[in-house]
Amino acid sequence: AxxxxxxxxxxxxxxxxxxxxxCYPIPRHDTVxxxxxxxxxxxxxxxxxxxKMQSDKGSIPDRFSAQQFSDYHSELNMSSLELGDSAxxxxxxxxxxxxxxxPGTRLxxx
Amino acid sequence: GExxxxxxxxxxxxxxxxxxIKCTYSDSASNYFPWYKQELGKRPQLIIDIRSNVGExxxxxxxxxxxxxxxxxxxxxxxxxxxxxxxxxxAATSTSGTYKYIFGTGTRLKVLA
Numbered sequence: 001a002x003x004x005x006x007x008x009x010x011x012x013x014x015x016x017x018x019x020x021x022x023c024y025p026i027p028r029h030d031t032v033x034x035x036x037x038x039x040x041x042x043x044x045x046x047x048x049x050x051x052k053m054q055s056d057k058g059s060i061p062d063r064f065s066a067q068q069f070s071d072y073h074s075e076l077n078m079s080s081l082e083l084g085d086s087a088x089x090x091x092x093x094x095x096x097x098x099x100x101x102x103p104g105t106r107l108x109x110x
Numbered sequence: 111g112e113x114x115x116x117x118x119x120x121x122x123x124x125x126x127x128x129x130x131i132k133c134t135y136s137d138s139a140s141n142y143f144p145w146y147k148q149e150l151g152k153r154p155q156l157i158i159d160i161r162s163n164v165g166e167x168x169x170x171x172x173x174x175x176x177x178x179x180x181x182x183x184x185x186x187x188x189x190x191x192x193x194x195x196x197x198x199x200x201a202a203t204s205t206s207g208t209y210k211y212i213f214g215t216g217t218r219l220k221v222l223a
Contacts, residue, residue, distance in 0.1 A: 098156060
């Protein structure tokens with residue numbers, strides 16, 4: 001069965017640079033979620049999209065933005081990167097309440 | 111605000127024994143409670159879930175119980191195996207906006223062979 005796809009899987013950036021993370025949800029899933037997970041921490045909800053419209057917002061910094069495109073893929077744009085942005089970034093998709101997670105993008109900010 | 115407490119933070123059991131992880135949620139309107147297993151550096155994987163209209167659900171060696179009155183839910187793993195070793199997260203869905211998850215802080219389970 002098709003799963004959630006994320007790219008890139010690993011990303012290394014310098015402070016103050018920008019990064020773009022991509023997510024391709026499971027076909028026919030109508031909702032996409034972004035989570036940030038720091039080392040040894042639980043995933044923290046950032047933002048979600050339902051049918052290409054932003055549907056909920058969590059602890060997403062103002063330096064970050066996201067959108068969902070007509071083909072349902074989503075991108076998380078991160079600017080003015082800080083050391084503290086180093087984390088695993090997961091995208092999840094759902095059709096209803098059960099969310100299925102992608103493999104994540106490990107972002108390292110040097 | 112919405113909160114999910116999870117304990118214990120670490121749990122070591124002997125292979126073949128049972129493991130129990132407990133969570134408490136704050137939003138009485140939460141109605142869906144999934145459990146995820148996460149191995150180091152990998153994605154959280156849904157292992158079992160329960161909806162608020164059910165008190166218990168079982169899938170082979172894994173079961174989840176829900177006490178809506180007390181706002182508690184628990185994960186039970188029987189006949190534990192070394193491959194059960196991982197971090198387990200409980201979650202509750204927020205009823206504001208979409209079905210975003212509020213995760214517990216995780217339990218690191220070690221099954222000793």
